[in-house]
Amino acid sequence: MTLMPGNGPATPPGQPSEPLPGLSVPAAGxxxxxxxxxxxxxxxxxxxxxxxxxxxxxxxxxxxxxxxxxxxxxxxxxxxxxxxxxxxxxxxxxxxxxxxxxxxxxxxxxxxxxxxxxxxxxxxxxxxxxxxxxxxxxxxxxxxxxxxxxxxxxxxxxxxxxxxxxxxxxxxxxxxxxxxxxxxxxxxxxxxxxxxxxxxxxxxxxxxxxxxxxxxxxxxxxxxxxxxxxxxxxxxxxxxxxxxxxxxxxxxxxxxxxxxxxxxxVADDFFVFYFLLQVPLFALAVGGVTWLRRQERRLTGQRLGEYAAAGWFTPAEVDLLSTPGGRRQALNWAGAFGAKTYMRSFIREATNLALTRQQLVNGRDPDKNTAREHRLLTELTRTRTQLLGVAAAGRRW
Incomplete structure (x- = not known):
C-alpha cells in the first residue's frame, strides 16, 4: 500500500491471503x-x-x-x-x-x-x-x-x-x-x-x-x-x-x-474559589475527555470498516472491536475457552491498526506507517489463528 499524492491514501491491502511486502522493515527500527x-x-x-x-x-x-x-x-x-x-x-x-x-x-x-x-x-x-x-x-x-x-x-x-x-x-x-x-x-x-x-x-x-x-x-x-x-x-x-x-x-x-x-x-476564601471556579473547570475537563474518547471509538469503527471492506474483518468483528459493549462480549466469549489473552491482543492490535490507518489518511510518516500497517496485519492474522485454535480446542472439551 502506498500514499497516492494528491488523492489521499490508497485503499487498505486486499484479502488476508495477499502477500505483504516489506514486513521485515519495522523490526530493526x-x-x-x-x-x-x-x-x-x-x-x-x-x-x-x-x-x-x-x-x-x-x-x-x-x-x-x-x-x-x-x-x-x-x-x-x-x-x-x-x-x-x-x-x-x-x-x-x-x-x-x-x-x-x-x-x-x-x-x-x-x-x-x-x-x-x-x-x-x-x-x-x-x-x-x-x-x-x-x-x-x-x-x-x-x-x-x-x-x-x-x-x-x-x-x-x-x-x-x-x-x-x-x-x-x-x-x-x-x-x-x-x-x-x-x-x-x-x-x-x-x-x-x-x-x-x-x-x-x-x-x-x-x-x-x-x-x-x-x-x-x-x-x-x-x-x-x-x-x-x-x-x-x-x-x-x-x-x-x-x-x-x-x-x-x-x-x-x-x-x-x-x-x-x-x-x-477572585475570592480570599479557598472554598469559595474552589467550588465556584475549580469544580466547574474540572467538570468541563471531564466532559471534554469523554467527548474525545467517543470520537476515538467512532474513528476506530470507521477505519476498521475500511479493512472490512477489503476483506480483513467481518462486519461482526468490526462491531465487536469498535464498541465498549462489543469488546466486553468478545472478552467474555474468549474467556469461556481460556482464550482471553489472545482476544486482548486481537483488540489491541486492531485498535493500533485503526489509528495507524488514520495517520496514513492524515499523510503522517507514510513510509513508516505503511510498514507498521503491514506488520500489524500480519500480527492480527496470526493472533486470529491462535484465538480460533484455542477456542476450537475448548469446544472439543
Missing part, C-alpha cells in the same frame, strides 16, 4: 527504538533516585517516609483517572513509566536547579512586584510547566508511533503531572509536619486540600500541553508541533498562575 527507550527510562530513573536521596537527606527518614506514604494517595487517584482515559487504546507501558519518572524526578530537578535563577531574573524585570507573587504566581508556573512540558515533547519524538492524537497527549502529560505532584506533595506535607511540630491538624488540612480536593491540579495544567501537542501531531509538519507546544504551554502556565493566585484575584 523497533529494536533500536527499544534500546533508546530503555536508556531514557534508566536515565530518568537515576534522576528520580537522586531527587529522592536529596529529599531524604533534607527531610529526614521519618518525615520522608510518612509524607511519601501520604503522597501515594493522591497519586493513586490521579493514575486511576488517567487509566480510565487510557482504557480504549492503552499506551505502551514503557512510555508511561518514562512519563512518570520524568514528572517525579527530572522536572522536579529542573525546577529545583532553575527556580532561584529565574526568580532573580524576574526580580530585575519586575522590581515592584511583591516577592511572594513573583515566586508563587509567576516563577513557579513558568518553570514547572516548562520542565514538565519538555518531557511530553520528548515523547512526541521518541514514541511517535504511539503519540497520535489528543487523548494520547493528555494521558502522557497527565502522568507527567501526576509524577510531579507526587514529589511536590511530599514537600508540602513535610512543611506542614515541621511547622506543626508533628502530625496534627495542619498536616491533615494540607492533605485534604492537596490530596483529596485538588489531586488533579498538576494533571490538568500539564494536560493542556499534551492536548496541544496531540492536536498538532495528528498531521505532519514541524511547525505544527512548535505551535501546539506553544499554545499548550501558554494554557498550562495561565491555568497554573490562576490556580496559585486565584484567591487574590
Amino acid at each position: 523497533r529494536g533500536g527504538s527499544g534500546v533508546l527507550n530503555i536508556l531514557l527510562i534508566a536515565a530518568a530513573g537515576i534522576v528520580l533516585v537522586l531527587v529522592g536521596l536529596f529529599l531524604f537527606a533534607a527531610l529526614g527518614s521519618e518525615a520522608f517516609i510518612l509524607c511519601g506514604i501520604l503522597a501515594l494517595i493522591p497519586l493513586g487517584i490521579c493514575l486511576l483517572g488517567l487509566h480510565w482515559i487510557d482504557r480504549w487504546e492503552p499506551e505502551p507501558r514503557g512510555a508511561v513509566i518514562f512519563a512518570f519518572l520524568w514528572g517525579a524526578g527530572v522536572s522536579v530537578a529542573i525546577t529545583l536547579l532553575l527556580g532561584s535563577t529565574v526568580n532573580e531574573v524576574l526580580v530585575m524585570l519586575l522590581p515592584l512586584t511583591p516577592a511572594d507573587v513573583l515566586t508563587t504566581v509567576i516563577q513557579a508556573p513558568l518553570v514547572e510547566e516548562t520542565a514538565k512540558g519538555l518531557g511530553v515533547l520528548m515523547l512526541v519524538f521518541v514514541r511517535r508511533s504511539h503519540f497520535d492524537g489528543p487523548l494520547d497527549g493528555i494521558v502522557y502529560a497527565g502522568v507527567v503531572g501526576a509524577g510531579f505532584a507526587f514529589t511536590e506533595n511530599i514537600l508540602y506535607f513535610s512543611v506542614a509536619l515541621f511547622e506543626a511540630g508533628g502530625v496534627g491538624l495542619q498536616l491533615g488540612f494540607v492533605f485534604v486540600l492537596r490530596g483529596l480536593l485538588s489531586p488533579f491540579a498538576h494533571v490538568l495544567f500539564t494536560a493542556a500541553i499534551g492536548l496541544g501537542l496531540g492536536i498538532a501531531v495528528a498531521r505532519p509538519g514541524a511547525g505544527r508541533i512548535v505551535g501546539g507546544l506553544a499554545a499548550g504551554l501558554a494554557a498550562a502556565v495561565a491555568g497554573h498562575m490562576f490556580w496559585n493566585g486565584g484567591m487574590a484575584l
